[in-house]
Amino acid sequence: MRDDIIIEDTTLRDGEQAPGVAFDQETKSHILDALIGAGVRWVEVGIPAMGGAELEFLKAAVHRQDEATLVVWNRGVRADVEFSLDLGYRAVHIGLPASSLHLDKSVGKGRDWLLTAAEELVEYAKDRGAFVSISAEDIARTELDFLVEYAQTVAAAGADRLRLSDTIGILGPEEYARRVHEVVTHADIDVQCHAHNDFGLGFANTLAGLKAGARYFHVTVNGVGERAGMTDLAQAVVALKRLYGVDLGIDTTRLTSLSGLVAAACRQPTVPWQPIVGANVFAHESGIHVNAMLKDSSTFEPFPPEEVGGERRYVLGKHSGRALIESILTSRSRTYDQDDLAACLTWLRQTAVDRAGAVASDELVAHFDRRRSLAI
Structure with a gap:
C-alpha cells in the first residue's frame, strides 16, 4: 500500500442516502463534531443543491474547513459546482456516470458528452482554485479501455482525484483491484475507492483497491448507506491498523460512541455482532471461552x-460453565462447594432455555442464597 492513504467519511452524504434516513441540521452538526473529534480529516458533508435544511447546515459548516477538508457533492452540472464554490467550499466532488448503461438510462447522454462535460467542469473548478474530485460511477459495467480514457481526460483537465465507484457493489476484490491498477498505471491521478456492500464485499474491495495503488477511500459510520451500505469506518480503521500496520491517525477509543451516535440518528440500533463496535464483540458466554478469558483475555x-x-462482558446463559459461576459467587463473598456449583449450573441452563436469553448475575446470586437458606 501507499504510505499516504487518506480515509474520507461520507456518512453525511452517502450514509444519509440510506432509505428512510434523514438528518436535521443539529444532528449533522453533532456527527461532524464527532468525526472531526475522532481524527477524521476528510469528510463529505452533503449536497448544496438540495437546499433547505441541508443548505443551512452546509452554510454553517463551511467555517470549519480549517479543521478538516470538507467536500461537497455536486451533480455533473456547472450551476451546482458554481453554487458550491460560491458558498466558500474549497473541495468539490462532481458525480458523473461512466458506464454506457448509466449514461443512457440515468442522464440520457453518450460517451462524447461525458468526456467533454467532465473536462469542462474540472477546468472550471480548478480555475477557481478548488480541490476537484470526480466520479467514474458504475465502473463494474464500464469497459476498461474507456475507463482509462476517461481517467486520462480528467487528469489532463487537472482533476485532483478520480473516485472509482462500484455503484451497486457487483465487483469482487480481484476485479476491483484490476480497475484501480489500470487507472493508476495509465493516468496521472490519485484514485479513491468507493465500494458498496451489496454482496458483503465493500471493505474487501476497498482493501484490494488500496493494495492496487489507490490513495483515498470512502467509509461511513456503521457502514450505513444506499441499499446494503458501504465500507464501515470502524472496521476499516482497526483492520488497517491491526492487520496491515497502517495507522490513519484516528482515535479508536471513540469508535463505539461514534457508532452509537449515528445509530441513534438513523433510528436503527447497531446489531450486537457488528464488528469492532457491536455489544457482543467483547461479550463471552461459552464456558470454555470464559474459563480461558478469566486467566488471559x-x-x-x-x-x-x-x-x-x-x-468486556461475561454473560450467564445456556452455554456458561462453572468458571463464571464461581467467579461471580467469589466476587459476592459467597462460600460454596462443588455441589453448589453443579446445582447452580443446572438451574442456570434451564432458566436460560426457558426465557430464551441471558440471566443476570443478581438472579444467580439470589438463587444461590435461596438454595442455601433452604438447606439450613
Missing part, C-alpha cells in the same frame, strides 16, 4: 475493548 479477543471504547 487475549485467548478469545483479538484486541482489548478499551482500544475502541468498548466494554
Whole structure:
C-alpha cells in the first residue's frame, strides 16, 4: 500500500442516502463534531443543491474547513459546482456516470458528452482554485479501455482525484483491484475507492483497491448507506491498523460512541455482532471461552475493548460453565462447594432455555442464597 492513504467519511452524504434516513441540521452538526473529534480529516458533508435544511447546515459548516477538508457533492452540472464554490467550499466532488448503461438510462447522454462535460467542469473548478474530485460511477459495467480514457481526460483537465465507484457493489476484490491498477498505471491521478456492500464485499474491495495503488477511500459510520451500505469506518480503521500496520491517525477509543451516535440518528440500533463496535464483540458466554478469558483475555479477543471504547462482558446463559459461576459467587463473598456449583449450573441452563436469553448475575446470586437458606 501507499504510505499516504487518506480515509474520507461520507456518512453525511452517502450514509444519509440510506432509505428512510434523514438528518436535521443539529444532528449533522453533532456527527461532524464527532468525526472531526475522532481524527477524521476528510469528510463529505452533503449536497448544496438540495437546499433547505441541508443548505443551512452546509452554510454553517463551511467555517470549519480549517479543521478538516470538507467536500461537497455536486451533480455533473456547472450551476451546482458554481453554487458550491460560491458558498466558500474549497473541495468539490462532481458525480458523473461512466458506464454506457448509466449514461443512457440515468442522464440520457453518450460517451462524447461525458468526456467533454467532465473536462469542462474540472477546468472550471480548478480555475477557481478548488480541490476537484470526480466520479467514474458504475465502473463494474464500464469497459476498461474507456475507463482509462476517461481517467486520462480528467487528469489532463487537472482533476485532483478520480473516485472509482462500484455503484451497486457487483465487483469482487480481484476485479476491483484490476480497475484501480489500470487507472493508476495509465493516468496521472490519485484514485479513491468507493465500494458498496451489496454482496458483503465493500471493505474487501476497498482493501484490494488500496493494495492496487489507490490513495483515498470512502467509509461511513456503521457502514450505513444506499441499499446494503458501504465500507464501515470502524472496521476499516482497526483492520488497517491491526492487520496491515497502517495507522490513519484516528482515535479508536471513540469508535463505539461514534457508532452509537449515528445509530441513534438513523433510528436503527447497531446489531450486537457488528464488528469492532457491536455489544457482543467483547461479550463471552461459552464456558470454555470464559474459563480461558478469566486467566488471559487475549485467548478469545483479538484486541482489548478499551482500544475502541468498548466494554468486556461475561454473560450467564445456556452455554456458561462453572468458571463464571464461581467467579461471580467469589466476587459476592459467597462460600460454596462443588455441589453448589453443579446445582447452580443446572438451574442456570434451564432458566436460560426457558426465557430464551441471558440471566443476570443478581438472579444467580439470589438463587444461590435461596438454595442455601433452604438447606439450613
